[in-house]
Amino acid sequence: MSTLDASDLELHLRHVRRRAPDGRAFAIHFEGRPPVSEVTVDGEPWRVEHAPSELALRTLLTERDDDDWLVILTPMHNQSMPEDVEARLAGHEIYQIDPWASVATLFEASSIDPDLRWGEHARDVARVLLESLDAERVDPVAGGVLDADTAWRTFQRHGLDQREPAVELADWMRWAVESPSAVRRLFETHDGLVPALKERLHDALGPAGEAWVEVLRAARDRSDRPGLEAMAVGLAYRGAGRAEEREDDRTATRAQAQLESPRYTGGERALSGETMRVLAKESERACRPWLSERDADGDIVALQERVDELFERLVPEEGSHLVEYSPFSREGWTRRLDHLADALRTLLSGETDALDD
Numbered sequence: 001m002s003t004l005d006a007s008d009l010e011l012h013l014r015h016v017r018r019r020a021p022d023g024r025a026f027a028i029h030f031e032g033r034p035p036v037s038e039v040t041v042d043g044e045p046w047r048v049e050h051a052p053s054e055l056a057l058r059t060l061l062t063e064r065d066d067d068d069w070l071v072i073l074t075p076m077h078n079q080s081m082p083e084d085v086e087a088r089l090a091g092h093e094i095y096q097i098d099p100w101a102s103v104a105t106l107f108e109a110s111s112i113d114p115d116l117r118w119g120e121h122a123r124d125v126a127r128v129l130l131e132s133l134d135a136e137r138v139d140p141v142a143g144g145v146l147d148a149d150t151a152w153r154t155f156q157r158h159g160l161d162q163r164e165p166a167v168e169l170a171d172w173m174r175w176a177v178e179s180p181s182a183v184r185r186l187f188e189t190h191d192g193l194v195p196a197l198k199e200r201l202h203d204a205l206g207p208a209g210e211a212w213v214e215v216l217r218a219a220r221d222r223s224d225r226p227g228l229e230a231m232a233v234g235l236a237y238r239g240a241g242r243a244e245e246r247e248d249d250r251t252a253t254r255a256q257a258q259l260e261s262p263r264y265t266g267g268e269r270a271l272s273g274e275t276m277r278v279l280a281k282e283s284e285r286a287c288r289p290w291l292s293e294r295d296a297d298g299d300i301v302a303l304q305e306r307v308d309e310l311f312e313r314l315v316p317e318e319g320s321h322l323v324e325y326s327p328f329s330r331e332g333w334t335r336r337l338d339h340l341a342d343a344l345r346t347l348l349s350g351e352t353d354a355l356d357d
Contacts, residue, residue, distance in 0.1 A: 003032075004030055004032065004035055004073075004097065005035050006035050006036045006039055008035075008097070008127075009028075009034075009035065009036070009039055009048070009071070010039045010040070010041050011099075011127065011130055011131065012028065012095075012097050012099070012102065013026065013028070013039065013041050013046065013071055014041050014042065015102035015105065015106075015130060016028070016090075016091070016095045016102070017041070017042070017090075018105060019091055019095075019105065020090040020091035022090075023089075023090020023091060024066075024067075024068065024069055024070065024090065025061060025064060025068075025070045025071075025072070025088060025089060025090055026070070026071045026072070026089065026090045026091070026095065027051070027057065027071075027072045027073075027074055027076075027089050027093075027094040027095065028071060028072070028073055028074070028094065028095050028096075028097055029073075029074065029075070029076070029077065029094050029095065029096050029097065030073040030074070030075070030097060031075045032073075033050055033073075034048045034049070034050050034073050036048055039071070044069050045069060046069040046070065046071050047068065047069065047070050047071070048071050048072075048073065049070065049071075049072050049073070050072070050073050050074070051072045051073070051074040051076070052074070052075060053076075054076060054080070054081075054082065054085065056074075057072060057074055057076060057081075057085055058082075058084070058085050060072055061085060061088040061089070062088075074094065076094060077094065078093050078094050081093075081094060099123065099126035099127055099129075099130060100112055100117050100122070100126050102126075102130055103126050103129050103130060103146070103151075104146060106129070106130070106133055106138050107138055107139075107140060107141045107146045107150070107151075107154075108140035108141065108144070109140075109141045109144055109145060109146040110144035110145070111144065111145050111146070112145070112146045113145065113146060113147040113148055115148060116146065116147065116148040116151055119196075120195075120196075120199070121192075121193070121195055121196035121199065124192035124193055124195070124196060125151070125193060125196050127192060128155065128159065128190045128192060128193040129151060129154075129155060129159075131189070131190070132155060132158060132159035132190065133154065133155070133158055133159070137158055138154060138158075139154075148200075152165070152200060153165040155193075159185075159190060160175070160179070160182045160185070160186060161179050161181075161182045162175055162179075162182075167204075168205075168282075169201075169205050169208060169209055169212060169278075169279075169282045169286075170282045170283075170285045170286035171286075172201070172209075172212065173212070173227070173230070173231055173234075173282060173283060173286040174286045174289075175227070176216055176226065176227025176228075176230060176231075177225070177227040177228045177231055177286075177299055178227070178299075179227070180224065180225050180226070180227060180228075183216065183220075183226055183227055184220075187217060187220060194213065194217075197213060198210045198213045198214070201213060206278070207272075207275050207278075208275050208278035208279050208282065211265065211267075211271055211275050211279065212230070212279060212282075214265060214266030214267045215230045215233060215234075215264070215265050215266055215279065216230045217266050218230075218262070218263070218264060218265060218266035219233070225302075228299065228302055228303060228306065229306065231283045231286065231287070231303060232303055232306035232307050232310060233259055233264050233265075233279075233283075233310070234276075234279045234280045234282065234283025234284070235280070235283050235284060235287070235303065235307050236255070236259060236307050236310040236311060236314070237256060237259045237260075237276050237277075237279070237280040237283075238280035238281065238283065238284050239307065239311070239322055240252040240253075240255040240256045240259070240311075240322055241256065241277065241280060243321070243322050243324075244256065249322075251315050251321075251322065252322055254314070254315055255311065255314045255315050255322060256273070256276070257270075258314050259276065259310075259314070260272075260273065260276050287300070287303065
């Protein structure tokens with residue numbers, strides 16, 4: 001590792017301590033100068049020193065007090081370390097700053113899938129795994145090999161509070177609605193992982209998977225419940241699409257164009273209609289199970305109200321009829337019931353010629 005900041009140092013010191021839990025003097029291989037003079041790890045203040053040579057390393061170890069918590073950054077390697085110096089170090093070695101070595105220790109893995117370890121976002125993935133996982137909650141990997149699927153499922157379970165790790169896009173959407181604090185944690189605490197998540201969802205679910213992450217990110221600017229806001233965008237698009245299909249409605253076309261814009265979808269350019277249609281369909285699919293779940297009533301009502309608000313904002317006045325085509329519009333549902341009641345009254349009165357086709 002060519003650069004090192006205080007959080008990197010704290011993170012790696014915390015994990016090398018697992019290999020020598022009683023140690024009070026650790027040496028870590030690093031070519032540069034220490035970024036700070038002290039770090040706090042597990043509630044203890046650790047003095048950070050630089051030892052550019054064997055003599056400097058020996059002096060620091062010899063002169064330290066027994067109750068002194070010391071971490072030494074040094075360009076030296078284990079092969080060049082004299083036995084008397086080695087004997088004074090925690091673990092009797094100079095540790096390497098290799099986040100994947102610490103990840104392997106967490107999972108009791110003897111090897112790591114090269115695509116996971118050397119991918120474009122490998123350092124960020126490793127760092128987030130170390131930040132969010134606890135050794136007591138991680139199961140040892142079968143066969144001693146840590147692959148990408150295992151790493152991601154474990155992070156989803158422990159880092160994103162997904163009891164059953166999401167697989168389908170509708171699963172991710174439901175999670176985002178039900179776990180706003182976890183969504184906030186993803187974009188704030190684990191923000192370094194977001195590009196890797198977009199890449200993974202693109203590979204697994206196509207362009208809509210990656211696009212949904214950006215829609216969710218954009219929703220954070222408009223709502224403290226970004227998952228619900230992102231789903232409402234999809235449901236509104238679904239309703240406008242139905243209106244356009246059945247009536248060739250220009251108002252619906254304008255509403256769709258606005259929902260495709262970066263204001264609602266994030267990124268630098270508008271999303272394609274094809275991608276938005278997938279997001280809209282998945283939004284509707286994600287909502288369906290809630291209709292039979294009593295404890296989800298609050299979310300359903302909030303979604304219905306937000307879809308109506310979106311239509312009112314997107315195409316005020318001339319677009320009010322669009323709510324009738326939305327699968328989750330509260331006002332649209334009321335209007336459809338009214339139309340049905342009118343049709344039944346007409347049918348019962350015998351005036352069938354007055355019925356619409």
